[in-house]
Amino acid sequence: MSTHTTPPPLWHNLKYTVIGILFGIVFVKAEIISWFRIQEMFRMQSFHMYGVIGTAVIVGMISVLLIKRFNVKTLDGSSIVFNPKVFTKGTIIGSLLFGLGWGITGACPGPLYAQIGAGYLAVIVTLLSAIFGTWTYGFFQSKLPH
Amino acid sequence: MFDFLFQPWPWYVAGLFIGLTVPTLLIVGGKNFGISSSLRHLCAACLPTKVPLFNYDWKKEAWNLFFVLGVFIGGIIAANFLSNGEPVQINPKTTQALQDLGVTDFSGLMPNDFFGTAQIFSLKGLLFLVVGGFLVGFGTRYADGCTSGHAIMGLSNLQWPSLVATISFMAGGFLMVNVILPQLLKLL
Numbered sequence: 142m143s144t145h146t147t148p149p150p151l152w153h154n155l156k157y158t159v160i161g162i163l164f165g166i167v168f169v170k171a172e173i174i175s176w177f178r179i180q181e182m183f184r185m186q187s188f189h190m191y192g193v194i195g196t197a198v199i200v201g202m203i204s205v206l207l208i209k210r211f212n213v214k215t216l217d218g219s220s221i222v223f224n225p226k227v228f229t230k231g232t233i234i235g236s237l238l239f240g241l242g243w244g245i246t247g248a249c250p251g252p253l254y255a256q257i258g259a260g261y262l263a264v265i266v267t268l269l270s271a272i273f274g275t276w277t278y279g280f281f282q283s284k285l286p287h
Numbered sequence: 288m289f290d291f292l293f294q295p296w297p298w299y300v301a302g303l304f305i306g307l308t309v310p311t312l313l314i315v316g317g318k319n320f321g322i323s324s325s326l327r328h329l330c331a332a333c334l335p336t337k338v339p340l341f342n343y344d345w346k347k348e349a350w351n352l353f354f355v356l357g358v359f360i361g362g363i364i365a366a367n368f369l370s371n372g373e374p375v376q377i378n379p380k381t382t383q384a385l386q387d388l389g390v391t392d393f394s395g396l397m398p399n400d401f402f403g404t405a406q407i408f409s410l411k412g413l414l415f416l417v418v419g420g421f422l423v424g425f426g427t428r429y430a431d432g433c434t435s436g437h438a439i440m441g442l443s444n445l446q447w448p449s450l451v452a453t454i455s456f457m458a459g460g461f462l463m464v465n466v467i468l469p470q471l472l473k474l475l
Binding site for chain 1: 297302314318325333336341362370375378420434443465
């Protein structure tokens with residue numbers, strides 16, 4: 142395994158842009174970025190979004206299982222490390238607040254970028270407000286229950 | 288022959304591709320899928336402060352920003368070159384309920400009634416763009432993840448906190464859409 146001599150140049154990250162482009166196209170083509178679809182989901186009036194998320198979770202679960210079972214390495218031969226999720230009070234309070242926001246904007250963080258790309262320029266305001274929300278959390282982090 | 292590209296894609300195609308993002312990112316670079324982190328990196332990159340949450344070398348996490356740049360470009364490509372221009376085919380019951388709440392524009396992916404650029408400086412813009420966005424940004428970081436990091440990556444990796452998070456944000460969404468939003472729209 143290579144050592145930490147020189148970090149790879151920033152443009153090496155362009156491969157993630159390619160993956161992101163495919164991801165963004167799926168977001169738009171399956172109408173996951175549609176505010177109408179999210180309203181329909183939370184009104185339990187369509188299976189569409191549940192089907193998308195359910196299928197994604199099952200495919201993801203099988204993939205992770207196979208990666209662990211066969212000790213699959215990354216392309217450059219490194220071990221794959223999974224980041225555990227830690228439970229805090231924020232897991233519930235933060236998620237509830239995020240859900241309230243999702244019900245308004247019809248977009249979780251990923252779709253925000255695709256909505257702007259799809260030409261809904263007002264969503265730039267939503268994104269800036271989301272960045273400010275994240276910053277505000279950081280500012281008050283030590284004072285909030287965890 | 289390529290007609291299917293221009294039609295809306297069914298849920299199982301979307302679910303398959305989104306699910307495959309998990310192993311793709313892991314194998315390509317050992318990256319754990321998660322999008323709300325991009326908001327944190329943007330804070331660290333653009334709003335340098337002494338706040339501990341943003342005091343780290345964001346360039347090491349730059350892959351996440353390159354990824355969301357791709358999501359943005361994917362949005363441009365799909366909307367301009369792969370769209371049939373038809374309205375989203377939602378349940379007529381949803382359409383009726385939204386009409387009752389004052390939605391008139393069903394032509395695109397989002398109603399111009401709330402998300403048009405003309406709304407940016409209106410009360411509707413304040414609610415749908417500013418308040419909504421703030422809750423998404425504040426809530427996802429407080430919860431340490433969003434739909435991608437918790438519901439997809441976390442559940443894929445059998446993390447029980449992610450199950451709690453998923454149930455909680457679904458509950459928040461149900462509450463907002465069915466109870467709070469209809470009341471707020473009566474005031475606007």
